Amino acid sequence: MAKLSGPVIGEGYVGRISLDNSTGSLELLKLTIADNGEYRVILRESDLMYLSNTSLNVYDGPDGMEIKGPTKIEVGQKFTLTCSTDSNPPASYTWVLNGTKIPGHSPEFTKQKSEYSDSGDYTCTATNDVTGNKISVVLKLSVKDAL
Structure with missing residues (x-):
């Protein structure tokens, strides 16, 4: 895993991902079939932690x-x-x-x-x-x- 400006980003996603820390919005660019799967975003703010799960199916x-x-x-x-x-x-x-x-x-x-x-x-x-x-x-x- 690579750590860039706070978020932890998998090596295959470096340069293809955009994360808005204020909203938890995750944007993936240049999708491939290998991007299929479950995704989890964890945001920590003070003593609070927000979790969001979603699945992605690339056609x-x-x-x-x-x-x-x-x-x-x-x-x-x-x-x-x-x-x-x-x-x-x-x-x-x-x-x-x-x-x-x-x-x-x-x-x-x-x-x-x-x-x-x-x-x-x-x-x-x-x-x-x-x-x-x-x-x-x-x-x-x-x-x-x-x-």
């Missing part, structure tokens, strides 16, 4: 999206593609293969037995239903003959 994202999975497989092989992103609330997902929507809203897409028609561009789109923000990433998959 943000999706950010930092990626698709993990193979880019080359053999026909008949099982494959899984996994889409991930940082989002609060958690994002909903859609998958598209070569312009055709794949049913479902899971961050994971699995095919038990690949076919040549599974080759192409897999687009995963993550949507934060609260913020309305969307982000998409593409993975190119090539299905080849078994050796």
Whole structure:
């Protein structure tokens, strides 16, 4: 903890926090998902102590999206593609293969037995239903003959 001009401020908040000692008003700047949580302000004046508790839920994202999975497989092989992103609330997902929507809203897409028609561009789109923000990433998959 850092101590600046009287109030005790956590290191992650230095330069992002404003506290009005006369009212107990706390202002956080440049919010991130990491700021989610419970907050307590304690004001001491003479022999009196004032406590105030509140919770903060920061809605943000999706950010930092990626698709993990193979880019080359053999026909008949099982494959899984996994889409991930940082989002609060958690994002909903859609998958598209070569312009055709794949049913479902899971961050994971699995095919038990690949076919040549599974080759192409897999687009995963993550949507934060609260913020309305969307982000998409593409993975190119090539299905080849078994050796």
